[in-house]
Amino acid sequence: MFVASLRFDRLDSDPYTPVQIQKCLQLIFGDAGEITHPVTQGPEKFLASIDEAQGNCPLIYDVLRNRKRGWVDKRHLKRILARADKGGGSCCTVS
Numbered sequence: 001m002f003v004a005s006l007r008f009d010r011l012d013s014d015p016y017t018p019v020q021i022q023k024c025l026q027l028i029f030g031d032a033g034e035i036t037h038p039v040t041q042g043p044e045k046f047l048a049s050i051d052e053a054q055g056n057c058p059l060i061y062d063v064l065r066n067r068k069r070g071w072v073d074k075r076h077l078k079r080i081l082a083r084a085d086k087g088g089g090s091c092c093t094v095s
Contacts, residue, residue: 018038019037019038022036029053032057034053036048043078047077
């Protein structure tokens with residue numbers, strides 16, 4: 001499926017803010033669940049909404065870990081949110 005969105009075009013080139021991450025995840029998850037706003041609702045509710053959305057989606061196969069997993073690596077996302085809270089900005093969501 002092709003999704004025409006500039007958010008995906010910039011995914012591997014520009015650092016994403018927490019709000020941009022939320023908007024991108026909402027596009028990915030679609031009707032699977034509402035992703036809450038990471039700033040106004042707080043990181044705990046933001047991460048919980050990702051858990052809920054991922055629970056409504058099939059797992060993906062991670063070739064590096066040789067196992068199935070959810071779409072979002074929450075440990076990596078927590079580090080990004082912590083860095084953004086400290087004023088260090090965020091980083092690219094794709095590695």
